[in-house]
Amino acid sequence: MYSRPVIITALTALVAQAAAQSSIAAASCSPTLTASYAAPSVAEGYVARLIAQNLTTPRGIIFDSQGTLLVVEQSSGIVALNIVDSGKGCLSVGSRKTVINDTTLNHGIALSSNGSTLYASSSEAVYSWDYSAQSQTNTSAPRVLVTNMTGSDHTTRTLLLPQHAPGLLVVTRGSTSNLDAEAEDINTGHSQVKAFNLNNMTRPYDFNADGLLLGWGLRNEVGIDEEPITGGIYGVENSVDEMTRQGQDIHQDNPGEEMNFLGYLNGTASPNQGRNFGYPDCYSAWKPSDVPDFNGTVGTQFAIGDLNNTLNDTTCDAANRVAPRLTFQAHMAPLDILFNTAGTAAWVTFHGSWDRTDPVGYKLSVIEFANGQPVEPANSSTAAVDIVTNADNSKCPGGCFRPVGLAWDKSGRLFMSSDATGEVYAILRNDDNSTASVGSNATGTIPAQASGSSGIGTGSSASASSQSLASTTGVSAIALFVALLALVV
Known part of the structure; x- marks a missing residue:
């Protein structure tokens, strides 16, 4: 007994x-929705719920003050998705409405802190409109804020309104080709990130000639966000394809994609701000053993091509170029970075590779932060922990989701667009806590890895x-x- x-x-x-x-x-x-591909694998403690389909190449996303999800549909405009919350994590789209009909818009989106001004971008310009969240309409004609950014190849212009520096608008601009020689000239505006003062505008800004330079030599810094505690600006960069070094093809695993720290806009000094981050001469190692005549570690920068007295690894040392804060597997194509409000985690979408025999990326990962910095050191190869992945990357890119934009709703739930499949996912915690609670002050919220058996997918048998x-x-x-x-x- x-x-x-x-x-x-x-x-x-x-x-x-x-x-x-x-x-x-x-x-x-x-x-209520089922994907046309195998349901995503989800890390223990998380749920990936498919909530919207049949969108036209959805890219940047953001919630307005009334809880409506605004989505940039590439080459179409901006659409409003009204989210229905039935409780217990059951989310769906009740209705859709076109907000902006403009086929030149392709990626960037932002809202003023009071929600009354909407910003979006084309490859050439940044625009703003007066916006009503109640009616989900623009209430003015478009105003041109920044111009002279036309180019080929990397044409997205990501936008950020930093909370620690109100009145400034950050705009990213990529290269015009895989190896853009013009990016070596700071005056061209190629491969740069700049901030523009919206409070004292008298005319549209010229991207090449105007603005505060945060960094150059940044091949394609698509994702950008402000770390909320210190105000530090972080970006994620898509690095070069088809790389050779000393005549040897090393492109399968080099160079790595990057997370760069670009300094501050709140008056805090930083040695990084305004400096050259390497492109098109210098790149970060992901698999150092494959780089000939190189003794560096993960994240160490090295010179491209055939080395000589003018271009060699000395060109790429800390005195001449800024190395990344973190480095990721080559060709994963990070397209967005989004911090939680506590500054304990940064979420990153990896759109996925094309320049690699075995596909990589096609996933959503999280990076632990503390005190304004990643917890992992700069030479880490494990800083990004996978949360939502495709069940079989060999089916990619044609048979899998390809994540792009990220946004928080008021309940701390994470939303993610997938452009290739025309979808939006909600990423939830299955312990009823918010996804935004993840990070260094919440033990156990960052798992070891994604697992197909522990998440709840999109209508699959799992x-x-x-x-x-x-x-x-x-x-x-x-x-x-x-x-x-x-x-x-």
Whole structure:
């Protein structure tokens, strides 16, 4: 016969187990949308829920003050998605409405802090409109803010309104080719990130001639965000394709993609700000052993091509170029970075490779932050932890999601666009906590890796089995609880 204390201890454990299972069940709901490809694999503790389909190449996304998701549809305009929240993590789109009809818009989007001004970009210019969140309409004609950015190849112009520097607008501009020789000239404006003062405008800014330079030599810094505690500006860069060094093809795993620290806009001094970050001469190693005549580590910069007295690895040292804060696997193509409000995590979308035999990327990852910096050192190869991945990258790019834009809603839930599939996902925690709670002050919220068996997908058998398991285990726990209660009584 069990003693009363032992039984009470067992009852307490069962209550905790039942509560945990209840949270898992609470994050489950019957999906109304099903992807045309294998359901994503999701890390333990997370849910990836498909909430929107049939969009036209969705890129940048942001929530307005009324909780409506604004989406840039590339070569179409901006559409408003009205999100229906049925509780227990069940989200769907109730209606759609065209906000801006402009086929030149292709990626960038931002909203003023009061929600009354909408910003978007084409390859040539940045525009703004007066905006009503109540009616989901622009209430003015477009105003041209920044011009003279036309170019080929990398044509997206990402926008950021930093909270620590109100009145400034950050604009990113990539290269005009894989190896853009004009980017070596600071006066061309190619491969640069700049900030423009919106408070004292008398005319549209010329990107090449105007603005505060945050950094140059940045091949294609598509993703950019402000670390919320210190105000530091971080970007993620797509590096060069088809690389050779000393006549040897090293492009499969080199150079690495980058996370760069570009300094501050709030008056804090930084030695990084306004400097050259390497392109088109210098690149960061991902697999150093494959780089001939090189003794560096992950993240160390090296020179491209055939080395000589003018161009060599000395050109790329810390005195001449700024090395990345973190380096990622080559060709994963990071397209967005988004911090949580606590500054404990940065989420990054990796759009996916084309210049590699075995596809890489096609996933959403998270990087742990503390005190304004990544927790991992600059030579880390494990800083980015996968949360949502494709079940089989060999099916990519044609048979998988390709993540692009990220946005938080007011409840701290993370939303992600997939341009190739015309979709939007919501990324949730299955313990009822917000996705935004992840990071260095929340032990256990960053898992070891994504797992196909632990997440709830998009209507796949994995989703059904996860719900069934929670339900069955919950019933068993209740039955045992009743039996032990009888013994106590």
